[in-house]
Amino acid sequence: xxxxxxxxxxxxxxxxxxxxxxxxxxxxxxxxxxxxxxxxxxxxxxxxxxxxxxxxxxxxxxxxxxxxxxxxxxxxxxxxxxxxxxxx
Numbered sequence: 001x002x003x004x005x006x007x008x009x010x011x012x013x014x015x016x017x018x019x020x021x022x023x024x025x026x027x028x029x030x031x032x033x034x035x036x037x038x039x040x041x042x043x044x045x046x047x048x049x050x051x052x053x054x055x056x057x058x059x060x061x062x063x064x065x066x067x068x069x070x071x072x073x074x075x076x077x078x079x080x081x082x083x084x085x086x087x088x
Contacts, residue, residue, distance in 0.1 A: 012040040017047045021054050 012020075017040055023029050024037055041048045066074070
């Protein structure tokens with residue numbers, strides 16, 4: 001997903017921060033895109049709060065091993081992600 005909806009030299013917008021937050025937290029954004037996300041976060045209180053909420057969620061829940069999920073849960077998650085990425 002990295003950079004797929006962000007113009008090469010364009011300003012990062014709120015929706016793009018939401019789409020990139022996982023990559024941002026995992027440290028896999030390239031240096032330019034990371035800098036643009038951080039510039040947005042410095043100016044946007046709502047996105048900065050969203051990032052803090054995501055950090056708290058990760059810290060409190062940690063990781064869920066895939067092998068502990070039921071087949072139904074796996075299917076539901078795949079469908080949810082597919083539907084999310086299919087939005088205009």
